[in-house]
Amino acid sequence: MLETAMDLQLLHRAASAYYVDGVRQAEVAARLGVSRPTVSKLLAEARRIGMVRFEVLEPPTADLPDLAARLQDVLGVRSVRIAPGNQVQRDYRGIGDLLGEELRSLDLQRGEVLLISSGKTTYAVSGMPGLPELPGVVIAPTVGGQQETDPSFQTNEIVRRFADRTRAEPKFMFAPASPSEQLWESLQADPSFREITDLWARARAVVVGIGEPYQGRAALTSVVPRDETALLPAVGDINLHFYDIAGHPVSYPGSELLVRPPRALLNALPTSIAMAAGERKAPSILAGARAGLYTTLLTDEPTAQAVLALAAATG
Template identity: 70%
Template sequence: MLESHMDPQLLHRAASAYYLDDLRQAEVAERLGVSRPTVSKLLTEARRIGMVRFEVLDVGEPDVSDLEDRLRGLLGIEEVRIAPGDQTQREYRGLGDLLGDVLFRLELTQGDVLLISSGKTTHAVSRMSGMPELRGVVIAPTVGGQQESDPAFQTNETVRNLANRTGAEPRFIFAPALPSPSLWRSLQADPSFVEITDLWTRARVLVTGIGSPYARRDSLTSVVPREDIGLRGAVGDLCLHFFDADGQEVLYPGSDRLVRPSVQLLRAIPSSIALAAGSEKAPSIRAGARTGLFTTLITDVPTAEAVLAQAGEEA
């Protein structure tokens, strides 16, 4: 039996008028001959004692398996994982959740090396909870960036964030992304830099973002020239390797001195996980797959649909 210090009949009449008859509280007050504050108290009490019950139904996760299969077939890669909704509006939370799932399945162990790139998306997911424990795993950056003011391009910060979340061991690059010729020569003999380049050769996993087309970029590391003619045809980049629509690398002044693993080293990494969200990245994702620089794509529904639509338009 519902117990209350208030009149149960009055509670029922107020609740029925408000929730079933869809009257406003002022109209309920007029019908019952009480004040509006009293109606508010009656409705609160009706909910408290269980006379009124609400049920919020879980809409459930959308079935994206068909979308994943179609996109995987189009791109010719090993795996595609798709988060629901527009992840650019959700601070990439869904991408982070899926990355955690993928890393957990990889079962990284003591001494394994995970590389992570700079960029807005990787920086965002590096701060998220839900990542697996990676005790004994070494996390290292793929690019320099010590001089960058934007934290998204401070790859050491991204490394530290992810290490803090997973319990892994961080390693850092103490160099800008584009050193001067003299500093570049010095780095080749620097023990701390040689340690990083050795980790690049032993990496088991890469986590990287996919940059959007050069002409549309609203954020870009300071070492990449903004008005370079050669880069105008670049539709994206991975780990500061810019590529055209055919997946061919686009070079520019200073790119031979960039602190980053070579394309050959990146292709040799067994599991390369690319994160990308935003319909403007549709051409970047398609061309990025042609480079052979990632084996797994984590994206969202709108971006996946944009990639497939673009492919359909060109067919």
């Protein structure tokens, strides 16, 4: 929570202009209609309350392009990009920067569809300043989550944040992640729900997170049971599609009703950008590639090393 006696919106405007847009303090003062000393006070206050944060990055301990090439070869995916350092400790800022670069390279045009999933990583990067502007691009959610209390699993909120940052056109899905049989049947005939599923079918790209192994997992959407023996072999999931270490699907009673794109559709998408950081996710990343659920991986240095070590140990 940002606690201050100053106007939060004024603080944000001053900080964004100076630190994000690179505007000099004199011009910031002219924009805001305040004095230059006031701008200095606004910037100092923004830093004090944590609205503006600085970090000093450690130099990478490995040759990142070489590490990425080796990991790409092991995973058999189209592309791997690696941010330096531990990105979990850095709130995924380096991964957010890499995502911005990937989206710029796609050159998405007005009317094209970009899908985005829920999860800790996608929520974290959805509001980052490194994302490109995507005017006219349609952003749509891949999973239900209207009932979730954790914002990381509220897909509509993630879509809204992402669209606000990129100036894209958001589309929302008003459905829980795991509806009843009766609601499931109703959704199939609902025009607003069918609009979303039609967007799934014509999407050009999707941005996803990679879930940790089921056993001992801390962050998990509320609709997935915590003590389901059928899920014990699951080493990860993407868009609520759980899989074992070989990449084979893992299902459980009721999973056929989950609101998510079919696995075959995800496999067929031209570009699937997966983001994951944390050494515990090494088997999730390795098996997710075997499942064919992503084409591009954005990760960090320690996670990449962990995946390579696991692949060498397991053959």
